[in-house]
Amino acid sequence: xxxxxxxxxxxxxxxxxxxxxSCRACGGLQYFRxxxxxxxxxxxLAEHRASGEGTIxxxxxxxxxxxxxxxxxxxxxxxLVDTSEGFRMMAHGDHDLAIGDKVTARFERFTGRLxxxxxxxx
Amino acid sequence: xxxITGVGLTSYGKHEGSSSLDLMSQAAELxxxxxxxxxxxxxxILCGYSTVSPHIMLATVFAEHFGIRPSYAxxxxxxxxxxxxxxxxxxxxxxxxxxKHVLVVGGENRLTGQSRDASILALAQVGHPxxxxxxxxxxxAYYGLVASRYMHEYGVTQExxxxxxxxxxRHALTHPGAQFHEAITVADVMxxxxxxxxxxxxxxxxxxxxxxxxxxxxxxxxxxxxxxxGCAQAHTxxxxxxxxxxxxxxxxxxxxKAKAASGVAISDVRYAAVYDSFTITLAMLLEDLGLAGRGxxxxxxxxxxxxxxxxxxxxxxxxxxxxxHCGVGGAMAHLVETHLQMTGRAGNRQVRDASIALLHxxxxxxxxxxxxxxxxxx
Numbered sequence: 001x002x003x004x005x006x007x008x009x010x011x012x013x014x015x016x017x018x019x020x021x022s023c024r025a026c027g028g029l030q031y032f033r034x035x036x037x038x039x040x041x042x043x044x045l046a047e048h049r050a051s052g053e054g055t056i057x058x059x060x061x062x063x064x065x066x067x068x069x070x071x072x073x074x075x076x077x078x079x080l081v082d083t084s085e086g087f088r089m090m091a092h093g094d095h096d097l098a099i100g101d102k103v104t105a106r107f108e109r110f111t112g113r114l115x116x117x118x119x120x121x122x
Numbered sequence: 123x124x125x126i127t128g129v130g131l132t133s134y135g136k137h138e139g140s141s142s143l144d145l146m147s148q149a150a151e152l153x154x155x156x157x158x159x160x161x162x163x164x165x166x167i168l169c170g171y172s173t174v175s176p177h178i179m180l181a182t183v184f185a186e187h188f189g190i191r192p193s194y195a196x197x198x199x200x201x202x203x204x205x206x207x208x209x210x211x212x213x214x215x216x217x218x219x220x221x222k223h224v225l226v227v228g229g230e231n232r233l234t235g236q237s238r239d240a241s242i243l244a245l246a247q248v249g250h251p252x253x254x255x256x257x258x259x260x261x262x263a264y265y266g267l268v269a270s271r272y273m274h275e276y277g278v279t280q281e282x283x284x285x286x287x288x289x290x291x292r293h294a295l296t297h298p299g300a301q302f303h304e305a306i307t308v309a310d311v312m313x314x315x316x317x318x319x320x321x322x323x324x325x326x327x328x329x330x331x332x333x334x335x336x337x338x339x340x341x342x343x344x345x346x347x348x349x350x351x352g353c354a355q356a357h358t359x360x361x362x363x364x365x366x367x368x369x370x371x372x373x374x375x376x377x378x379k380a381k382a383a384s385g386v387a388i389s390d391v392r393y394a395a396v397y398d399s400f401t402i403t404l405a406m407l408l409e410d411l412g413l414a415g416r417g418x419x420x421x422x423x424x425x426x427x428x429x430x431x432x433x434x435x436x437x438x439x440x441x442x443x444x445x446x447h448c449g450v451g452g453a454m455a456h457l458v459e460t461h462l463q464m465t466g467r468a469g470n471r472q473v474r475d476a477s478i479a480l481l482h483x484x485x486x487x488x489x490x491x492x493x494x495x496x497x498x499x500x
Contacts, residue, residue, distance in 0.1 A: 012252045012256070
């Protein structure tokens with residue numbers, strides 16, 4: 001099997017999806033999209049939509065923002081989530097999230113853009 | 123072999139009307155004079171960057187402005203680790219004979235040259251442009267994330283972190299060049315405005331104007347030599363999303379390599395100069411470097427261990443948190459202060475023994491690390 005599949009659109013392109021890549025050669029996972037595997041260099045990558053399930057790794061509630069656009073949203077909670085697929089990502093989340101909480105993603109508008117937003121899993 | 127032969131430092135705070143080049147020039151003038159050299163003897167220049175006045179060739183812009191025609195010159199960019207990274211490079215350059223006297227200089231009118239928002243925004247761009255910056259993080263938020271995790275794993279509290287702000291302020295009170303001159307308490311830190319929780323305003327370094335410089339030479343120029351004993355770097359990631367877990371961060375890698383390169387053990391160290399952009403940065407780095415056990419740095423602050431008259435004097439000028447942070451020059455002030463301590467010129471701040479010093483710089487979000495040991499030789 002060879003050749004690259006067409007890139008899946010994700011939230012960075014305005015689609016309500018979280019996408020990651022896996023390496024067909026070494027099995028490495030990566031969230032920041034590239035044309036090669038950052039572990040082994042192979043160009044044989046597969047793209048996947050993530051389930052949106054994960055665990056809170058870290059949180060920081062922002063009360064001092066740097067632009068008029070972001071200031072309109074304060075306070076907003078920035079979170080790092082360890083996804084069930086095994087990669088880490090940054091997103092927003094409910095203000096009461098604690099490290100270790102199991103969370104599920106939805107998509108919200110922030111400064112006019114679609115962003116991933118996590119709440120406690122039901 | 124290399125020696126830090128001269129140091130120069132401006133006051134930090136507001137320098138209304140001074141450009142980045144002005145502040146770099148002031149510090150450079152002081153450092154060259156301190157080394158007992160003439161401008162014409164400087165044959166290498168390393169400089170950092172200025173967010174206020176970005177330029178693709180800042181080293182030659184500075185060289186022309188200052189009036190030097192060096193045989194080696196360029197800028198270096200590794201965020202807050204730039205000062206020590208330049209020192210490490212200068213050490214190797216003079217050691218192999220590329221230059222005899224390398225001027226290392228950083229300075230920026232970051233406070234009065236642009237709005238505080240512009241500063242915060244420029245710095246937040248160290249985040250990933252597609253996967254982080256659209257989420258509206260700030261540098262305090264990146265470090266706030268790290269702080270939340272560190273506190274969770276090691277049982278550190280916000281009051282613990284506040285101790286580092288209080289310590290740095292206490293040290294700044296003894297230095298006329300520091301940006302802040304009012305004493306603060308843990309309670310003041312706790313009730314300061316929330317910025318990016320768990321970090322509050324007094325957990326964060328300020329934005330400052332200022333400049334710092336030093337000369338790194340192949341031979342010593344004074345009676346007391348401050349020799350670069352050994353140094354090392356580690357770069358594990360750029361973006362906090364891609365950072366390794368806490369136990370695998372670069373400070374521990376850099377210090378292990380620096381110890382191996384220098385033959386110095388932590389138990390030999392008599393003075394510490396550690397990057398302190400936020401209280402969490404200082405707490406984590408002290409523990410990563412082995413200057414305190416995991417989760418125990420705050421207890422050591424409370425016990426006076428890091429006081430000027432304590433067992434391990436730390437950032438006796440007040441650090442980034444209270445002397446101030448003007449970008450590249452910010453952490454260079456740590457080395458200037460270390461040099462003054464090692465050469466017995468720190469006045470009312472003089473510590474008993476600074477014969478061997480450990481310096482550590484951090485750039486990005488704990489992304490780039492430089493560890494360095496300096497040794498006094500007579």
